[in-house]
Amino acid sequence: MIRLTNIQLPLDHDDQAIANAVVARLSIKAADLVSYHVHRRGYDARKKANIVLIYTLDVETKNNKALLEKFADEQLIKATPDMSYKFVAQAPVDLQERPVVIGFGPCGLLTGLVLAQMGYKPIILDRGKEVRERTKDTFGFWRKKILNTESNVQFGEGGAGTFSDGKLYSQVKDPHHYGRKVLTEFVEAGAPDEIMFVSKPHIGTFRLVSMVEKMRAKIIELGGEIRFSARVDDVQIEAGQITGVALADGEVIKSKHIALAIGHSARDTFEMLYDKNVYIEAKPFSVGFRIEHQQSLIDEARFGANAGNEILGAADYKLVHHCKGGRSVYSFCMCPGGTVVAATSEEHRVVTNGMSQYSRAERNANSAIVVGIDPTDYPGGPLAGIDFQRELESNAYLLGGENYDAPAQKVGDFLKGVSSETIGSVEPSFKPGIKLTDLSKALPDFCIEAIREAIPAFNRKINGFALEDALLTGVETRTSAPICIKRGKDFQSINTQGLFPAGEGAGYAGGIMSAAIDGIKVAEAMALSINHSNK
Ligand code: FAD
Known part of the structure; x- marks a missing residue:
């Protein structure tokens, strides 16, 4: 088969458009196209008013060989690679020991x-x-x-x-x-x-x-x-x-x-x-908070008038900010239409994470907003990162009221440095529950500073990200292993x-x-x- 990459079509294209695009790209007659198969479909939503679908297609024509020769210099027209999995070994008949x-x-x-x-x-x-x-x-x-x-x-x-x-x-x-x-x-x-x-x-x-x-x-x-x-x-x-x-x-x-x-x-x-x-060995990982917005805000910011489109589904985002002081803050494990969940495996500790169902139909979008840290931030040997995680998780348990509720704060209050007293338009999804507080006590100062710098920067990419009522819940510590x-x-x-x-x-x-x-x-x-x- 022939693999065609980067076939761009409008979001609302009709069924015939893919075949037409193949015929046009290969300059063949419609009758010479035998079949096609969608290998990959993505989208480019950088221009909200003109979101395009991007296809990689595997195509069967009446003259594959000649076409591959004709387009030999074209990077986007190649023979479809064999992607099937091949086992590297078979167990000996006299297997002496089970792995x-x-x-x-x-x-x-x-x-x-x-x-x-x-x-x-x-x-x-x-x-x-x-x-x-x-x-x-x-x-x-x-x-x-x-x-x-x-x-x-x-x-x-x-x-x-x-x-x-x-x-x-x-x-x-x-x-x-x-x-x-x-x-x-x-x-x-x-x-x-x-x-x-x-x-x-x-x-x-x-x-x-x-x-x-x-x-x-x-x-x-x-x-x-x-x-x-x-x-x-x-x-x-x-x-x-x-x-x-x-x-x-x-x-x-x-x-x-x-x-x-x-x-x-x-x-x-x-x-x-x-x-x-x-x-x-100790290795770098990241710590931070979960942030929640209404999913409709994220959909609108990413897809504009196309928000709610079935192919696009609930919008996600991926954000990175490099802080003046050299730290990086980034979004992690974004869950569109999902909930924030309690993810501890140890008693008297609070850890956040996110989940959703296939439909991604819950009211809120959530993601972790985390700061990259490395072993110089938690000196003390190969396992020091674990102690660091435990300390933050125990502290979050205390801040949450010592009953597995998680400490939380509205973004507006977090940026101003005042404790939150009431919930706003973004209702917390965290189970079992949250306690409003001042989250600046939940992470080391350098993390708080970095997150305070990053959220307004993210707001320039996703309009509304720094919404007063958006909610932060903490702490997100299990982003990856602190060891290798x-x-x-x-x-x-x-x-x-x-x-x-x-x-x-x-x-x-x-x-x-x-x-x-x-x-x-x-x-x-x-x-x-x-x-x-x-x-
Ligand atoms: P794990 O999945 O952690 O599995 C390790 C297993 O080892 C566990 O079942 C544990 O019980 C077992 N184990 C540990 N110690 C022992 C022992 N001493 N003896 C016997 N068994 C032991 N990643 C994504 O890509 N997409 C997502 O949407 C996503 N969402 C996530 C949501 C949540 C709430 C969480 C917690 C994680 C999420 N992740 C997601 C991360 C993802 O789950 C992990 O990266 C992935 O599961 C790691 O796989 P693993 O097999 O290496 O380890």
């Missing part, structure tokens, strides 16, 4: 699935519960403030992104099209087909829940085993080689190939690994052979898609290593 995957978030899910598909029958361990039970615990916390520290928004089947907006895009380089493999698996598990072609796919919370169950069933069908409420409390290492893990109940599982896909919130596990001398569990080119820990640090918790991903892609890479590296040692 273990710790963590069943997007990373562990894909590591486990790809290992299972190659015949390695992985044993997958997650400290949390299976997703339906976990849903009850998580929603229970939001409604009744009863936290289960092992089954919550961070821990359990599906990992941290299960109760989320389910955004599935990532900026990681993906020359081997692993992202395609992830999307294909998600669609087979029940995600909408459109995730294969829209430029910013999302799934929303409830669909993710049933998808995760289907993917679990597939792994089990292929000979894999998945154990819940199976927290790894210890790793066994002999002469620099991992040999097994010990679970919280004392059971030991032996394996010399163990993927560590534990996410960014497994602080106790990070501490255990550090105590066991697994090499860990260093691995080499073979994907193994640089000082612990057979341990494969993976995904967001190890510092190699940020978000569902990049964690899942990393999971595939790690599965491949494990398979090759197992085959090597099985010889």
Whole structure:
């Protein structure tokens, strides 16, 4: 097939317009166009009055070969690449030992699935519960403030992104099209087909829940085993080689190939690994607040008269401001038509995050507005970032009234430096609830200063962003892991052979898609290593 890139059409184009554009671009007769397939559809909304859809199309014509020769110098007309996934290995028939995957978030899910598909029958361990039970615990916390520290928004089947907006895009380089493999698996598990072609796919919370169950069933069908409420409390290492893990109940599982896909919130596990001398470094991350506006304000600011258009959906945004003092403030994990949620996994701490349903139909838009920080801001060794996060989260718990309500403040008051007394037109969506206060006490002064500088700058890009009544809720601390569990080119820990640090918790991903892609890479590296040692 021929891949045509950057075909631009008006937002309201009719069905025939795509075929017409193909014919025009290739200068062929309409009768020579056999078929076309939309590979990708995005939009350019920089000019609100003239929003255009941008297509990448795979086209079949009666004379592909001749056309590819004719347009050989054209960057936007090329042969469609083969994006299908190819397994790098197959398990030996006399497989001597099953690989273990710790963590069943997007990373562990894909590591486990790809290992299972190659015949390695992985044993997958997650400290949390299976997703339906976990849903009850998580929603229970939001409604009744009863936290289960092992089954919550961070821990359990599906990992941290299960109760989320389910955004599935990532900026990681993906020359081997692993992202395609992830999307294909998600669609087979029940995600909408459109995730294969829209430029910013999302799934929303409830669909993710049933998808995760289907993917679990597939792994089990292929000979894999998945154990819940199976927290790894210890790793066994002999002469620099991992040999097994010990679970919280004392059971030991032996394996010399163990993927560590534990996410960014497994602080106790990070501490255990550090105590066991697994090499860990501190790494930069970000902290800040969630901001909420009415979704209609964002739609209007981004799409003008086209607000509400079905193809465009609820508008999102992505903002960055480089402060005079050198700090960067940026929007993160924007959830159109969603809610702000309590995301702690530890008692007496408050952490914010965002989620939405597939429809993105809730009244408010939310995103994290965060300041980039690095280990010089929290000196004290590889795990100092965790202490820093904990301190901010405990402080937020105090500011929120010590009952898991989150501290909040109207943007106008935050900018003026006065405590908020009343809610304005933007109603808080945070569950379980908020307490109005002065958020300048919630983060270090340099963060507050940076956010105070950034919000008016963002207002110049999204009219109304600095609205008096817009609401800030805090604190957003779990933006990524504050550590990196260093691995080499073979994907193994640089000082612990057979341990494969993976995904967001190890510092190699940020978000569902990049964690899942990393999971595939790690599965491949494990398979090759197992085959090597099985010889
Ligand atoms: P995780 O998903 O964190 O999974 C780690 C798993 O390991 C967990 O299930 C945990 O129970 C388990 N585990 C931890 N320690 C142990 C142990 N000792 N023993 C056994 N098991 C253990 N990203 C997006 O791209 N789009 C979004 O829309 C989005 N929204 C989000 C909304 C919320 C509320 C949250 C919290 C996150 C969101 N994210 C989103 C981020 C995304 O969820 C993460 O980047 C992603 O889940 C990381 O995947 P992971 O597999 O590396 O780790």
